[in-house]
Amino acid sequence: MRRPGYAGKILRVDLTRQRLTTEPTVKYADRFVGGRGINAWMLFNELDTSVRPFDPENMLLFGVGPLVGTLSPFGCRVSVDTKNAYTSGVGSANCGGHFGVEMKHAGFDNVVFTGRAEEPVYLWLNEGKAELRNARGLWGETTWETEREIRKEQGDEEVRVIGIGPAGENLVKSACIISDRAKAAGGSGVGAVMGSKNLKAIAARGTHSIAVAEPERFLKAVDAARAKIEQFPKAEKYRKDGYYGVESYYGSPAWEAGFRPVRNGQDDYWDPEKVKQVSGDAMKKYRAKILACYGCPVGCMPWMVVPDGPYGAEGEGWWNNSSNSFCTRVDCTNPEAAIKAHLRTNQLGLDGDNASVVIAWAFECYEKGLLTKEDTGGLELVWGNHDAVLALIEKLAYREGIGELLADGTKAAAERLGGGSDEFALHIKGQDTVDGVRISKGWGFGVVTSPAAGRHLRGATHSFSPEKLRSYENVPYSVYMQEQFKAIVDMTGTCLYNNGLLSWETRIAPDAAQYIAELTSSLTGMDLSVDRFMRIGRQIHNLEKAFNVLHGGFTRRDDYPPKRYWEEPVKSGPYKGEHIDHETWERMLDEYYTLHGWDPETGLQKKSMLVELGLPEVVEKLGERGLLR
Amino acid sequence: MILLDPTRCQGCRLCEAACSLHHSGHTAFNPALMSTKVVRDNDTARITMSIDSTCDGCAGEETLLCVKYCAYGARSVKR
Numbered sequence: 025m026r027r028p029g030y031a032g033k034i035l036r037v038d039l040t041r042q043r044l045t046t047e048p049t050v051k052y053a054d055r056f057v058g059g060r061g062i063n064a065w066m067l068f069n070e071l072d073t074s075v076r077p078f079d080p081e082n083m084l085l086f087g088v089g090p091l092v093g094t095l096s097p098f099g100c101r102v103s104v105d106t107k108n109a110y111t112s113g114v115g116s117a118n119c120g121g122h123f124g125v126e127m128k129h130a131g132f133d134n135v136v137f138t139g140r141a142e143e144p145v146y147l148w149l150n151e152g153k154a155e156l157r158n159a160r161g162l163w164g165e166t167t168w169e170t171e172r173e174i175r176k177e178q179g180d181e182e183v184r185v186i187g188i189g190p191a192g193e194n195l196v197k198s199a200c201i202i203s204d205r206a207k208a209a210g211g212s213g214v215g216a217v218m219g220s221k222n223l224k225a226i227a228a229r230g231t232h233s234i235a236v237a238e239p240e241r242f243l244k245a246v247d248a249a250r251a252k253i254e255q256f257p258k259a260e261k262y263r264k265d266g267y268y269g270v271e272s273y274y275g276s277p278a279w280e281a282g283f284r285p286v287r288n289g290q291d292d293y294w295d296p297e298k299v300k301q302v303s304g305d306a307m308k309k310y311r312a313k314i315l316a317c318y319g320c321p322v323g324c325m326p327w328m329v330v331p332d333g334p335y336g337a338e339g340e341g342w343w344n345n346s347s348n349s350f351c352t353r354v355d356c357t358n359p360e361a362a363i364k365a366h367l368r369t370n371q372l373g374l375d376g377d378n379a380s381v382v383i384a385w386a387f388e389c390y391e392k393g394l395l396t397k398e399d400t401g402g403l404e405l406v407w408g409n410h411d412a413v414l415a416l417i418e419k420l421a422y423r424e425g426i427g428e429l430l431a432d433g434t435k436a437a438a439e440r441l442g443g444g445s446d447e448f449a450l451h452i453k454g455q456d457t458v459d460g461v462r463i464s465k466g467w468g469f470g471v472v473t474s475p476a477a478g479r480h481l482r483g484a485t486h487s488f489s490p491e492k493l494r495s496y497e498n499v500p501y502s503v504y505m506q507e508q509f510k511a512i513v514d515m516t517g518t519c520l521y522n523n524g525l526l527s528w529e530t531r532i533a534p535d536a537a538q539y540i541a542e543l544t545s546s547l548t549g550m551d552l553s554v555d556r557f558m559r560i561g562r563q564i565h566n567l568e569k570a571f572n573v574l575h576g577g578f579t580r581r582d583d584y585p586p587k588r589y590w591e592e593p594v595k596s597g598p599y600k601g602e603h604i605d606h607e608t609w610e611r612m613l614d615e616y617y618t619l620h621g622w623d624p625e626t627g628l629q630k631k632s633m634l635v636e637l638g639l640p641e642v643v644e645k646l647g648e649r650g651l652l653r
Numbered sequence: 654m655i656l657l658d659p660t661r662c663q664g665c666r667l668c669e670a671a672c673s674l675h676h677s678g679h680t681a682f683n684p685a686l687m688s689t690k691v692v693r694d695n696d697t698a699r700i701t702m703s704i705d706s707t708c709d710g711c712a713g714e715e716t717l718l719c720v721k722y723c724a725y726g727a728r729s730v731k732r
Binding site for chain 1: 663664665666667670671674677679680681682683684685692693694695697698722724725
């Protein structure tokens with residue numbers, strides 16, 4: 025029997041043999057619930073270490089959790105997992121929107137791709153059936169045009185599409201996967217892995233039922249969560265102005281708090297006169313509407329309109345990190361060019377975070393004379409030149425000219441270019457990192473230790489008062505807890521940002537987890553207490569950690585910030601002189617590994633901990649390779 | 654009668670989920686059982702809201718579920 029809360033089936037697609045098979049989701053749901061949980065398990069359990077990211081044998085998994093497509097707040101997220109194109113460790117990305125809901129109503133909780141299609145294809149999921157369709161005509165198209173064309177082909181304007189643009193097709197490592205034209209599953213080169221499989225998109229439509237185990241209890245849980253959100257004093261303001269896309273970050277001045285590295289991280293502080301030009305107030309006039317993902321009672325995504333001129337554009341997008349990627353990082357203050365850059369990356373299927381890091385690196389190479397106008401095809405990569413940013417976005421997506429150098433990320437580009445350009449290549453474990461890590465220590469420590477390599481959607485957390493922001497106190501424990509909580513969010517298919525509203529008073533992860541636990545238990549009939557959920561969260565985190573050890577060869581030496589952030593202090597602003605204290609960092613690593621039950625000396629997992637955690641398969645695989653302590 | 658205001662709607666579709674839960678007798682979420690629909694045009698962000706003739710005014714419920722679960726004030730009851 026199909027379990028309540030689930031579509032019931034996992035689809036496996038062998039693209040090489042064009043073979044499609046299914047198995048029941050329940051086979052995995054007891055242990056790893058859904059979404060990223062099931063994806064992480066399958067990836068760890070099934071992928072051989074000899075497989076390289078762009079080999080046909082690499083797996084690409086899409087998964088939604090039980091809360092997706094229900095009345096639960098924020099049940100919309102899709103987890104995309106694979107072998108990371110940058111690092112060969114774990115690759116994991118996540119997006120909201122409406123695709124995940126449709127995939128579930130089409131009858132599938134997870135879709136697992138292996139192999140490589142001979143010619144471009146897209147996967148069509150409809151009413152419990154799945155088929156591969158020819159996508160020759162779509163190859164080369166933007167993500168927006170791909171959605172239009174598939175809807176036209178299916179004769180249905182409500183078909184939901186997730187797919188890649190030219191960047192993914194060209195195996196650019198900063199390529200992401202876009203759904204609903206704006207929702208980016210970014211990082212880990214997931215778009216490039218999809219491109220390597222000749223897989224353009226997945227499209228879904230259906231009326232498959234998602235059953236509720238205990239309706240009265242579930243509705244009570246929904247009402248409790250909604251009431252908590254409504255108590256948040258700024259809920260109405262967020263709905264009206266959008267949660268993101270403004271200069272403040274949960275109320276902290278983000279410009280001063282180091283969340284927006286400036287000029288490729290040369291500083292973490294930006295001139296307030298520049299801030300004004302692209303602040304929330306400045307952006308407001310381009311914001312025509314705020315839109316919500318499926319199931320979200322506090323929609324955050326603005327619809328931006330630049331009516332005319334050289335940067336005329338219209339579309340959904342512009343959020344917090346856009347002002348990092350297309351403003352501070354490259355010292356650009358033209359709001360219209362920045363909006364255009366954001367929308368263009370969505371069309372081309374580029375992750376704004378990763379793409380902007382390698383673009384800013386190129387600007388600094390130009391500043392230092394390591395790249396010349398000859399190398400750039402005539403572009404002047406001087407800070408503040410927004411036209412050059414827009415031009416580089418195109419070159420990057422198509423690997424044209426200088427784009428070929430940038431397409432594999434800063435680590436590879438610096439190795440090719442030399443001249444000391446690795447000194448300011450901002451990558452962690454090999455993947456470019458957009459985050460500032462010097463001022464907020466909780467954020468920095470979480471970003472640096474993330475198994476997804478330099479990304480903030482694992483353990484990154486921070487204090488909300490400016491005084492506590494840079495404190496090291498309690499950081500390892502906070503990150504350890506946040507990692508478990510983030511796994512709960514991803515295995516159920518909910519949104520991390522808005523989950524924050526379920527614990528807006530205390531900002532303590534388990535306070536939000538109790539709502540998710542009650543929603544999931546009453547929906548599915550599974551007995552998921554906060555403690556059990558947090559334990560499964562630790563299991564998932566440990567699966568990813570073990571994957572990184574096995575496939576990426578990562579140990580303690582890989583849990584350090586990029587050289588620039590390790591050695592250079594913040595140069596100006598209220599946090600001038602702020603830096604990462606090396607001794608304290610070492611102590612934090614010791615404490616963090618100890619909390620996890622990992623060996624402090626090497627960072628490797630201990631057998632006793634894995635046995636206690638119920639992961640004998642991890643013990644076996646690590647043991648075989650002598651990677652267990 | 655339920656009044657719809659697409660200018661306030663942000664397109665979360667919780668109304669659709671609530672509607673299908675009602676029509677399934679509180680057993681499931683199923684788009685085939687919805688009397689109301691929210692559609693967004695991805696070229697313009699224009700949102701269209703509709704209610705069809707299968708709406709029974711949430712017969713048997715304490716309140717109109719689509720109105721209750723709309724967080725944006727896009728649905729209201731005309732008495």
